[in-house]
Amino acid sequence: MSSANNHKRNTLEDEFQRRLFDAEARPAPDLWARIDHDLTVQENKDYKKRVLFYRQLAAACFVLFALTGTLLAYYYNGHLNQGNAQPGIASLPATKPANAPVTVEEAMSAYAAQQEEASAMAYTPVEETAETKSVANAAGMRQGKQTVNAESSELSNEPQAGDYFNVAPGYSPYLGYTPMPGRSRGYVSGGFPGSNSGATQGNLFAPGNRYTQIITWESVTITFGNNTPAAGQPFPLGNQSMAAKPKSFAEMSEAHQASRQQTAEVAQGALAAQQSKSADAVTKSNSRWSLNLAYAPSVFEQNIGLPDPLAMPSSNNRNMLSIAASGPSVNASQESFQNMTAAREEFEESTQPAYSYAVEAKAGFKLKEKLKLLTGIGYSESRTRSKSNYIVRQFWVKPRSNERYELSPSTFFVSSLNDGFSSDSVSVARTGDSYATEYKYRHLTVPLGLQYEQDINKDWFVYVAAGAAANFLLESSVTASNQDVQSVSYAANDSESPFRNVQFSGNASVGVGKRITPNLTLALGPEVRHYFSTLVADPDKAAAPQGRPYAIGMNMSLNYQLNSSRK
Amino acid sequence: MKLFTKPKSEEDKLIEGCIAGKRDMQRLLYDLYSRKMMAVCMRYAPTSFEAEDMMQEGFVKVFANIQNFKRDCPLEFWVRRIMINTALKQLRQKSLMTVSHETEEAGNIASEDVNLTGYSMDELLGMIQSLAPRYRMVFNLYAIEGYNHKEIGEMLGISEGTSKSQYSRARAILQGMLERQDKTYQEHVISQ
Numbered sequence: 001m002s003s004a005n006n007h008k009r010n011t012l013e014d015e016f017q018r019r020l021f022d023a024e025a026r027p028a029p030d031l032w033a034r035i036d037h038d039l040t041v042q043e044n045k046d047y048k049k050r051v052l053f054y055r056q057l058a059a060a061c062f063v064l065f066a067l068t069g070t071l072l073a074y075y076y077n078g079h080l081n082q083g084n085a086q087p088g089i090a091s092l093p094a095t096k097p098a099n100a101p102v103t104v105e106e107a108m109s110a111y112a113a114q115q116e117e118a119s120a121m122a123y124t125p126v127e128e129t130a131e132t133k134s135v136a137n138a139a140g141m142r143q144g145k146q147t148v149n150a151e152s153s154e155l156s157n158e159p160q161a162g163d164y165f166n167v168a169p170g171y172s173p174y175l176g177y178t179p180m181p182g183r184s185r186g187y188v189s190g191g192f193p194g195s196n197s198g199a200t201q202g203n204l205f206a207p208g209n210r211y212t213q214i215i216t217w218e219s220v221t222i223t224f225g226n227n228t229p230a231a232g233q234p235f236p237l238g239n240q241s242m243a244a245k246p247k248s249f250a251e252m253s254e255a256h257q258a259s260r261q262q263t264a265e266v267a268q269g270a271l272a273a274q275q276s277k278s279a280d281a282v283t284k285s286n287s288r289w290s291l292n293l294a295y296a297p298s299v300f301e302q303n304i305g306l307p308d309p310l311a312m313p314s315s316n317n318r319n320m321l322s323i324a325a326s327g328p329s330v331n332a333s334q335e336s337f338q339n340m341t342a343a344r345e346e347f348e349e350s351t352q353p354a355y356s357y358a359v360e361a362k363a364g365f366k367l368k369e370k371l372k373l374l375t376g377i378g379y380s381e382s383r384t385r386s387k388s389n390y391i392v393r394q395f396w397v398k399p400r401s402n403e404r405y406e407l408s409p410s411t412f413f414v415s416s417l418n419d420g421f422s423s424d425s426v427s428v429a430r431t432g433d434s435y436a437t438e439y440k441y442r443h444l445t446v447p448l449g450l451q452y453e454q455d456i457n458k459d460w461f462v463y464v465a466a467g468a469a470a471n472f473l474l475e476s477s478v479t480a481s482n483q484d485v486q487s488v489s490y491a492a493n494d495s496e497s498p499f500r501n502v503q504f505s506g507n508a509s510v511g512v513g514k515r516i517t518p519n520l521t522l523a524l525g526p527e528v529r530h531y532f533s534t535l536v537a538d539p540d541k542a543a544a545p546q547g548r549p550y551a552i553g554m555n556m557s558l559n560y561q562l563n564s565s566r567k
Numbered sequence: 568m569k570l571f572t573k574p575k576s577e578e579d580k581l582i583e584g585c586i587a588g589k590r591d592m593q594r595l596l597y598d599l600y601s602r603k604m605m606a607v608c609m610r611y612a613p614t615s616f617e618a619e620d621m622m623q624e625g626f627v628k629v630f631a632n633i634q635n636f637k638r639d640c641p642l643e644f645w646v647r648r649i650m651i652n653t654a655l656k657q658l659r660q661k662s663l664m665t666v667s668h669e670t671e672e673a674g675n676i677a678s679e680d681v682n683l684t685g686y687s688m689d690e691l692l693g694m695i696q697s698l699a700p701r702y703r704m705v706f707n708l709y710a711i712e713g714y715n716h717k718e719i720g721e722m723l724g725i726s727e728g729t730s731k732s733q734y735s736r737a738r739a740i741l742q743g744m745l746e747r748q749d750k751t752y753q754e755h756v757i758s759q
Contacts, residue, residue, distance in 0.1 A: 012738065013710040015683040016691070020711050023688055024602035025609050028619050032597055038627045039593070 033430060037346070037389040040434045044350040044387060051352065055299075062526070062554075066512055073460040289562045290364035292374055296527050298553025299353035300382035302439060302535055306344040307416045307543040339428040343390035343412045354383035354438065356551060358529070360447055364559065370453050378445040380471070382551060388412070389434045391485055393427050408486040411437055414478050416544035417498040417536055435482035441499070441535065443471040453513065463523055465509045465555075471531070473501050500537040505529050509555045519561045527555035578642055585633045593630050600643060601626075604650050606688075610695055610707050611654035625653040651712065655722065658700055686748070694744050702737035709734050 362376030391409040412428060449467020456462060476499045477489035490497035511525015530550040539546035581599075584592025604622055612618035629649050636645050683691060695703055704723065708714045709730075714722070716730040723730070 009710075012742065016710050017713070019683050019686075019688065019691055020606070020610060020695075022603065023606040023692075025605040025688075027601050027605040027622060031601070031619055031623060032594065034623050035597065035626045035630075036590070036594075038623065039590075039630060042627065042631065043588070 030430065033389070033433070037430075037434060040387050040389070041346060041349050044352065048352060059526075069460065069512055070456060070462075073456045076457065287562045288366040290366070290372070291560045291562065292360075292362040292364050292376070292557055294358075294360040294362065294378075294555060294557035296358045296360075296529075296553045296555040298356045298358065298382075298527070298529070298551040300356040300384055300551045301353060301549060302382070302384045302441075303547030303549045304413070304417075304535065305545040305547075306347045306412055307340075307545070336427040336429070339390055339430055340412075342430075343388065343428055346388060346390065347386055347412065350388070351384060351386040354385045356380070356382040356553070358445065358551075358553070360445065362447065364451070367450075372451045372453070373449075374451055374465075374467070375446075375448045378447055378469070380443045380445055382441045382443070382549070384439045386413075386437050386439075387434050388437060389431055390428050391431055391482075393429055409484060410486040410488070411478060411480055413437065413439070413544070414486070414488055417542050431482065431485075433482075435480055435485060437481070438477075438479045440475070440477045440479070442474040442476070444474055445469045445471050445505075447507070449507070456512075459515050461513045461515070461521075463509075463511060463513055463525070466507070468504060468506050469529075471503050471505055473497075473499060473503075476535075498536050498538075498542065500533060500535060503531055503533045503535075505531045511555065513559075519563065521559045521561075523555070523557045523559065525555055527553050529553070579638075582633060582636065582638070582642065585630055596629075596642075597626060600646050603643070604646060606692075607647055607650050608654060609692055610711065611651070611658070611704065613696055613700070613703075617657070621650065621654050621657055624657070625650040628653060651708075655704070658704065683745075685752075690748075694741055697744075698737055698740060702733055702740065705730055705733045706737040706741070710738075 358378055358380035360376055360378030362374045362378075364372045364374045366372050388411060390412055392412050392415040393409050394415065409429075447467055447469040449465055449469075451463055451465040453461045453463045472492070474492050475489065476497060477487070479487040479489075490499060493501060507527060507529040509525050509527035511523055513521050513523035515521050528550065529552075531548050533548060534546040535549055536542050536546050581592055581596055585596055601622070604625065605618065608618035608621040608625070609615060612621055625646075629646055632649075636642065695706065698706060701723075705719055708719045708722065709716065716727045716734070719725075719730045719734075720727045725733075
């Protein structure tokens with residue numbers, strides 16, 4: 001074989017392929033653990049991305065909710081404050097935008113003109129015919145004794161079925177025309193919203209009265225009210241029904257105006273009485289004291305890192321720039337050093353906030369009209385989680401026998417809270433499977449704060465609150481899911497606890513509130529709580545970098561205004 | 568009318584478990600292919616440590632992208648292809664793709680009757696690992712994986728001609744190694 005063909009397949013290639021294509025080799029035993037760790041870190045990254053997305057979504061929803069609520073409140077408030085608003089009158093059904101708005105006065109005038117024209121031509125009461133009776137019965141309407149001839153051909157060119165006429169604000173009767181399909185007739189119906197009480201019977205334009213005008217080519221029948229006598233009986237005198245005499249829309253309009261004024265006067269009187277009662281009630285409940293219950297789910301950032309191996313104290317290689325105090329020797333091998341670096345990176349990547357919350361019961365004292373002082377007692381539970389593949393193995397050497405014995409393996413986090421590992425030698429080792437670690441801090445809190453409230457309308461208000469709290473540590477724990485790894489828990493005043501027993505925090509909140517009853521309000525808004533000092537009592541002695549923790553959450557509070565008349 | 572669906576194979580169940588992120592299924596897939604893939608990585612990497620790094624990165628990629636596996640070929644081929652791509656990427660990142668000065672003496676005569684039965688797998692792997700990175704890559708892709716020079720050129724970003732010449736050189740070096748091994752073996756037998 002010449003060298004020119006040395007790039008082509010031959011027996012050499014076939015032999016190598018036969019021997020090596022399906023060859024197998026044994027990988028290192030810990031290779032799966034390394035892959036598992038990588039997968040865990042990757043999952044945590046994905047989880048963090050998802051959490052971030054949901055947080056942003058929740059924030060956006062809240063902002064949208066608050067904005068919409070505020071706008072609605074303003075809008076609603078504006079309508080309530082309109083001088084000509086009438087209580088008990090509902091709004092008009094929606095009209096078709098394609099049709100030009102027509103006021104009911106215009107419609108009535110047009111119809112009156114039409115009636116006059118019809119009267120000029122012929123206004124002769126006629127006996128009820130079988131045909132008209134059957135038509136009216138078929139339409140489910142009551143008939144009067146007298147009928148009116150009308151030119152209804154004009155109507156067929158006017159509105160379409162289901163159309164409603166707009167009316168001026170302040171009163172909201174409705175008026176509609178519906179042609180009967182396939183027939184030369186239709187009917188106009190109208191009415192005044194509201195319930196028809198017995199007291200308003202006889203008043204044509206009282207709320208709840210309805211009228212229907214059946215229009216045929218031959219005759220028009222109009223009925224009013226729902227107290228029409230039985231068929232065949234004459235309508236009683238004095239009842240303003242069209243049975244006595246058909247009324248034009250012009251007459252109806254005048255009567256309507258009078259009725260409107262009467263209704264408005266009655267309504268204004270009732271409103272004034274109601275306002276007077278409300279004012280009395282508010283005056284009675286205008287105590288300075290209130291009770292407040294608050295619940296704030298939150299995410300908690302403990303702000304504690306893991307030490308940089310380069311900055312860790314060592315008797316062999318002392319780093320003068322180390323922030324940690326010098327401790328006993330740390331016999332970190334090259335592998336242990338690498339593991340420390342990896343554990344640190346892993347901790348930064350995998351640490352995530354867990355469900356945390358705070359509850360508070362407070363008493364409020366109104367300092368000014370809108371300013372309130374709040375204080376009481378509370379409880380908070382703050383948690384953080386992380387996943388790890390590393391443990392810290394610590395060794396002691398017995399002075400005389402030089403015998404070496406090992407302490408229970410612990411998390412890197414716990415080991416780094418004290419003064420640079422207090423054992424004789426330390427190594428960071430990789431575990432077979434990753435394990436979860438939960439960091440929990442329970443505090444008894446005594447809050448003191450100010451809250452300022454600004455009314456949006458009579459039901460809604462916005463608030464801004466700020467204050468400080470003393471937090472007394474009840475318990476702190478670092479719990480590992482792996483039973484081989486030592487979990488720690490410190491009670492209050494535990495002398496071995498590296499955590500601070502008392503620390504102060506500042507908190508601020510802003511949000512919206514709703515008055516459920518005159519005495520009870522519900523408020524909702526984001527809250528930030530920032531601690532003024534580190535969780536660890538002496539951060540200078542800790543190998544790990546210590547920051548000030550904080551929590552971001554959603555404050556939900558119920559406030560009950562005490563009634564002074566009860567005292 | 569009831570439609571008959573093809574029953575899911577074990578491989579399908581394995582893939583679906585991995586897509587769902589079930590760690591036990593991922594472990595199963597790893598156990599299934601780890602030995603073969605380790606041998607693949609060892610052919611591309613200069614040392615077993617680097618081969619393990621390649622394999623670690625390769626398997627993480629496998630699990631991260633297994634939902635993109637179209638099932639138009641056996642899963643093993645797809646995993647193998649990911650391992651090879653990972654090896655190429657790692658070598659490229661470490662700038663080992665440049666051809667170093669080859670000190671190895673090339674064989675002059677191409678033997679038509681090559682028989683590797685007498686060689687252990689470690690010896691064969693040792694020979695391949697001793698090649699310069701680019702020669703090793705081209706030799707692996709052409710002789711063992713079965714890609715043609717055009718495909719290799721596209722994978723490595725070189726021309727087809729360059730691939731051919733580099734393969735020719737790699738082959739000659741390997742032949743030289745084999746010849747020397749045979750010579751040593753024969754001398755050893757004669758001396759006994």
